Amino acid sequence: MTRRQFYTGVISLAVAGVIFILPFVFVLLTAVKTKQDAALLTFSWPVEWHFLDNLTEVLRTRNYMLLLAYFNSTVITVCSVTLLVLFGAMVGYVLQRRPSGWNKVIYAFVLAGLMIPPAVVPTIWILQSVGLFKTLTGMVFIQVAYGLAFSVLLFRSFIATIPRDLDEAAIIDGAKPWQIFFRVILPLLKPVTVTVIVVQSISIFNDFTNPLYYLPGRENVTVQLTLYNFQGQFQTQFNLLFMNILLVTIPPLIVFVFFNRQIVAGMTAGAVKG
């Protein structure tokens, strides 16, 4: 490394520190302050550290609403990501392996899924008519419908790298179509599956708009909705509001630390060959 590269690095880190890290430090500091201290909105060392007090108070708010929200968000995320992996891999598999006139139609739908903003009120109308409005099940299926296009694309391009000989060897070994898929193909999709799981989990866990529309009601709150609701309630208790933000930021941080590589792979798919 040359001197120039070293100094450029130091300067860049200083700038990035102010712009990108300080806001997170601010969140952390405000989250542990007392109510009066936090209300000043200043970037300063806490007069007193109230980490545990603030934490328990946030959790207790509105009858442990945040815990319920974590539970709901987890259920929604786990269920919809499972379905997204399964459905995405199955569609990507048939799409890649079986060229036919239908492929154009499927691709058109995939593009539509990536581009078109969901028509919210008609969706609510349909959810109501099938009895899934304001239910976690409905929310899961919504996330599946909205995330499908992205999953299909990722799986399709990965499956293209798996030689067809394997399918044929399995056919000769007497495998049924579902056995070829579940016993030969699916185990080979591990890298892209991890990518899909990580990227979709983060986006579903962080989703605010869709629960706002399709999941109103106190018993159905998700993590992002509580944050939004507390914004109104905690106008004067910034310490609690920021403790809440801190809690919402931690799951993605953990995922980021462990799955950095897969996230990068998923989010940059398409950059090389648009």
Place this chain on the structure above:
Amino acid sequence: MAKVVLENIRKSFGSLDVIKGIDLAVEDGEFCVFVGPSGCGKSTLLRMISGLETSSDGRMLIGDRDVTHAEPSQRGIAMVFQSYALYPHLTVRDNIGFGLSLAGRPKAEIAAKVEKTAETLQLTHLLDRKPKALSGGQRQRVAIGRAIIRDPKVFLFDEPLSNLDAALRSQMRMELTDLHARLGATMIYVTHDQVEAMTMADKIVVLNAGRVEQVGSPMELYNRPASPFVAGFIGSPKMNLYEGAIAAAEGCTTYGIRPEHLSMSTSEGKWKGTIRHIERLGADTVLYLDQPDLMSIVVRVPGDAELALRQEIFVTPVPGKEHRF
């Protein structure tokens, strides 16, 4: 064990006719090799026998049973792919036992059969490795093991040796011939390497552009090729083939003589030529001669012949070894 019979088998991909009506019988226990130039339809025909590709027309029997519409797994065949197609996520043990496990056989039975198969192929010490950790020859043997364990009536091989280096290839040729002798199963083997065809086959089927050009034992094809195409395809170096005035002078449309069937002399002979190029192979020497009428002649002479470039020599066809088409 079974006989394989093809009756007027055809295949087209859209408007492209790839297999144009093939009638063929492969006898029980025979080692049959399909040869032909690239793109002539060898793989397609083999895949049709396996059931991976459907026939557009015709009938197919394996062991007297009509399998024209049967699923691949119902035909009593096993196939070894050029790429081996080993399942990368499974160990050698699970690769070999995969078919049995799909069929829902009891675990103990699978384990026993896998052990036995591995023993015949000397794979026992590799059973717990993944395919990635194997050499080319070992992968090849695992692929064969996966075929053997199904106890098929017919083995199908699509250029199974083309990914190996020369030394390993000749070793595997012998192993396959041994295996055939031991199992006594019908084997159908695709290659474009005529050495493999000559050394391994009981019966060679020469394919050209989707048709059977000639069927016969290796020596039949060598001694009595039915067409210039077969004559040129079997034997190395290639047979000298001439058309036009020279052939007319010999009373045919194509005249052929093998390089090894020309006798050489420094003083007299039928054709006089100048040595353009010399290939010394050790036991043999191959000469490329310039000759005014024939343009070019290839001659095979003993390795110890003392010759030099630009030297003029005479060659004469060995009587009875000439081919007239």
Place this chain on the structure above:
Amino acid sequence: MIVQKSPYPYWFVMPAAVVFSVLFLAPTLASLWFSLTRWDLFSAQFIGLENYRQFLREPFLIQGLINTVIYAFATSATKSVFGLLLAVLLTSGIWAQGFLRAVIFFPVLVSTIGVGITFSVLMHPTNGVINVALSAIGIPGPGWLTDPALALYSIILVDFWKGLGLATLIYIAGLASISPDYYEAARIDGATRTQMFFRVTVPLVRPATVTVVTLSLIGGLRSFDLIWAMTRGGPGFSSDVLASVIYKQYQAGFYGLSTAGNVILFLLIGLIILPMTAWFNRKEVDL
């Protein structure tokens, strides 16, 4: 012709197709009809193009439309320009390069609502950290979110802050796929660093540019949560965009009008993205 069962049966597609059709395609098609009605979820009364007419008549709705376009193009342009520059910086082998990439990327993964709330506090006109810092060096800080002329741009700035990491990452992947041979050839031809950037990097990193621009345009046009968390479209309607208008009309019970907004947003995205992709593809250079 004999038909054999394919090993890739279409029923593999069915579960996905059902969910997608019922919850995405059907509502999208239904929206075309409901946008022509006065609608309360139980009964819909056909009123022709009245909803659309109202959209183009009400100044605050038009404002939303204009803001949407400004928002999308501003975020997309800034992210692609700065994303590329940062990507070049972060692939040049500087000190702490990997850590810097992580730092810049992390905001992408954080809750948009959380970011919105944090910045609306940081941008508080009198006590906010940003204005306090500015006044410390003698600059009177503006009312970032309270000044109607500024609110939209402040949100754009935060969106840029949050999304820059993704653009950078995509550009880094794009740069990694450019063969070093091109740079060496250019060096031998005597190109300067600036020339290399404009003559080699920019043209060859094009697939990444297409991805960044398309993604951030679509994202920008549909953007809702950040705006909602920071200003709820205010002050007045100064930072409203189509998506927030759709939500407000929905809350007010004007379902037909809200759905017409949806259709307009859909058309707007189509009108911008489709010609753009066609144009990008036409100019595709095969390498």
